[in-house]
Amino acid sequence: xxxxxxxxxxxxxxxxxxxxxxxxxxxxxxxxxxxxxxxxxxxxxxxxxxxxxxxxxxxxxxxxxxxxxxxxxxxxxxxxxxxxxxxxxxxxxxxxxxxxxxxxxxxxxxxxxxxxxxxxxxxxxxxxxxxxxxxxxxxxxxxxxxxxxxxxxxxxxxxxxxxxxxxxxxxxx
Amino acid sequence: xxxxxxxxxxxxxxxxxxxxxxxxxxxxxxxxxxxxxxxxxxxxxxxxxxxxxxxxxxxxxxxxxxxxxxxxxxxxxxxxxxxxxxxxxxxxxxxxxxxxxxxxxxxxxxxxxxxxxxxxxxxxxxxxxxxxxxxxxxxxxxxxxxxxxxxxxxxxxxxxxxxxxxxxxxxxxxxxxxxxxxxxxxxxxxxxxxxxxxxxxxxxxxxxxxxxxxxxxxxxxxx
Numbered sequence: 001x002x003x004x005x006x007x008x009x010x011x012x013x014x015x016x017x018x019x020x021x022x023x024x025x026x027x028x029x030x031x032x033x034x035x036x037x038x039x040x041x042x043x044x045x046x047x048x049x050x051x052x053x054x055x056x057x058x059x060x061x062x063x064x065x066x067x068x069x070x071x072x073x074x075x076x077x078x079x080x081x082x083x084x085x086x087x088x089x090x091x092x093x094x095x096x097x098x099x100x101x102x103x104x105x106x107x108x109x110x111x112x113x114x115x116x117x118x119x120x121x122x123x124x125x126x127x128x129x130x131x132x133x134x135x136x137x138x139x140x141x142x143x144x145x146x147x148x149x150x151x152x153x154x155x156x157x158x159x160x161x162x163x164x165x166x167x168x169x170x171x172x173x
Numbered sequence: 174x175x176x177x178x179x180x181x182x183x184x185x186x187x188x189x190x191x192x193x194x195x196x197x198x199x200x201x202x203x204x205x206x207x208x209x210x211x212x213x214x215x216x217x218x219x220x221x222x223x224x225x226x227x228x229x230x231x232x233x234x235x236x237x238x239x240x241x242x243x244x245x246x247x248x249x250x251x252x253x254x255x256x257x258x259x260x261x262x263x264x265x266x267x268x269x270x271x272x273x274x275x276x277x278x279x280x281x282x283x284x285x286x287x288x289x290x291x292x293x294x295x296x297x298x299x300x301x302x303x304x305x306x307x308x309x310x311x312x313x314x315x316x317x318x319x320x321x322x323x324x325x326x327x328x329x330x331x332x333x334x335x336x337x338x339x340x341x342x343x344x345x346x347x348x349x350x351x352x353x354x355x356x357x358x359x360x361x362x363x364x365x366x367x368x369x370x371x372x373x374x375x376x377x378x379x380x381x382x383x384x385x386x387x388x389x390x391x392x393x394x395x396x
Contacts (some may be wrong), residue, residue, distance in 0.1 A: 011287055018280065084271050087232060088332075089260025090288040091253055162252060165232035 012094050015085075016101030030074050031110045034149075037066045038114020038142060043121050045138060060141040067149030071103050075153040082161055083168035092161045100154035107146030115142065176208035178241075179340060179371050180229055185238035185248075187224055198224050202238070204389070208339075211362070211372040213385035220391040222375035223268065226342045229373065230263055231255040242340065260289055264333030268344040270325045272332070274318040278309060281317060282332045289336060303331040306366045308357070323354035330358070334366060341367070343374035347381050359384050 041063045045056045078099070085095050115138075160168060185202040188195050198221040206212050214222050227233040228240055231247040240248040243262055250258060259265075272281045282303055286296040304310045307327040317325060326346065333341055346362075347355045362372060363384055374381055382388045 011290060014287055018276070081273065084273070085284075085288070086252075086256060087230070087259070087265060087267075087271070088285045088288055089256050089336075091256040094288065164234060164252070165230075166227050167233075 009097065011090075012097035013101055015090075015094065015098035016105070026074055026077055027106060030070060030106050031113065033070045034067060034107060034110030035114035035117060037063055037070070038111040038145075039118040039121065041141065041145075042115055042118020042138065045141075056137065056141075060145075063141065064145040064148045067107065067145040068152035071107070071149040071153035072156055074103070074106075075099060075156050079157075079160060079168060082157060083165045086161060086168070087165050092158060095161055096154050096158040099157045100150055103150035103153045104146065107149055111142045111146055178205040179208040179210075179243055180204070180206040180373065181239075181241040182228070183239045183241075185228065185235045185240060187221070187228065187233070187235045199235075206371060206373060208371055209369055211367075211384070211386045212374070213382045213388045214373065214375045214391060215377070215382050215388050216375075216391035217377055217393050220393040222377075222391060223344055225391070226265075226344050226373065226375060229340075230265055230342055231259060256288075260285065260336065262339055264336065264338035264341040266326070266329045266333045266341070266343040266346055268348060270329040272317045272325055272328055275316060277314050277316055278304070278320070278328050279313040281328055282335050285332060285336050299335055300331075303335040306334065306364075307331045307361060322349045323351065323357075326350060326354070326358065330361065338370070340371045340373070343372065345375055345377070347376060347378060355380060 041059055044059045082095055086092075182202055182204040185199050187198045187202075189198060190196075202225075204225075214225060216222055224233065228235055228248070229242060231240075231242075231250060235248055238248070239246055242258075245258060247255065247258065273284075279300055282300045283296050286299060291299070301310070301313075304313055307330050309324065309327045309331060312320065312324060312328075317328065320328065326349075330346075333343075343362075346358060350358065359381065361367070362374075372385075374385065376382060
């Protein structure tokens with residue numbers, strides 16, 4: 001019995017990674033959208049000076065909301081697969097954890113690309129100083145956005161998977 | 174010889190809410206399927222064949238009545254317990270196969286075993302066995318999107334059988350198949366692999382009813 005949570009975790013990781021690989025069209029769109037959000041964030045908050053502090057909080061909130069919205073949208077495309085996984089005997093926890101895992105990888109990958117693009121955009125204007133301004137605070141905002149987005153997506157799957165297989169399929173059309 | 178009832182429906186009522194206008198599928202359905210029996214559910218499109226399978230599998234719930242599968246009342250089982258119950262006892266072949274197109278044949282058949290938490294080596298052994306039983310070993314590494322309809326149906330059958338379930342539900346298994354593939358499928362349903370299993374198959378064609386041990390006919394309600 002002790003091994004059960006670990007086995008279930010292993011199943012979720014397997015499924016999350018596999019799904020990340022097979023839903024490549026979705027992953028590509030997700031990476032594009034999320035990296036653009038991150039790049040914009042770095043661009044608007046990467047400047048030195050007082051205005052940076054004025055923009056940091058609202059832009060961070062916008063970024064977190066945008067991450068959640070994109071991930072929620074990505075999850076909606078997979079809802080039919082949620083029904084199939086349930087039909088094949090997967091429990092809610094396994095499916096939700098797999099989605100959380102998949103979205104976290106997607107978020108981290110996208111934000112890494114976004115940070116690189118954002119820094120490349122600001123660097124010509126700010127020079128080496130940009131690396132100081134886009135420091136720990138920025139990293140925290142990016143990681144929190146990834147986590148919030150992944151949790152939003154996973155919670156939506158958790159809620160959705162409470163329905164019966166037939167209900168999910170009719171809802172997904 | 175078929176044994177005791179393994180599936181039992183008592184006074185089942187199922188109504189769908191079709192855009193505000195309720196549409197009744199079953200008013201008072203009673204049915205018993207015995208262990209090891211091959212039952213065909215025959216009827217025209219829209220008479221409730223798929224709904225009946227969905228109710229037995231616990232994919233859907235009735236408004237009234239009780240559904241027992243292996244003595245467990247699936248109609249009132251919580252979703253979390255239903256998943257485990259299905260995994261251990263039921264195999265399902267969907268009308269549209271419901272395979273994941275970007276996954277390989279091997280990975281699709283492997284899925285139910287992954288949810289069972291089996292180790293990699295055991296999964297590999299069982300998947301290879303199932304692929305061999307349905308003559309699709311050569312397709313193991315092919316993506317589903319590259320297969321014909323008949324090949325997809327065989328993959329779907331292999332996926333349903335890979336966990337060695339006691340009850341197998343087949344929704345229109347002969348649909349969209351050419352005569353040769355139907356022969357192949359029907360012979361596999363009567364084959365060694367299915368021995369002792371309870372098979373419940375829906376169909377709107379006659380061929381499947383000729384190999385089944387019992388046929389029930391559903392009529393389309395005119396309400």
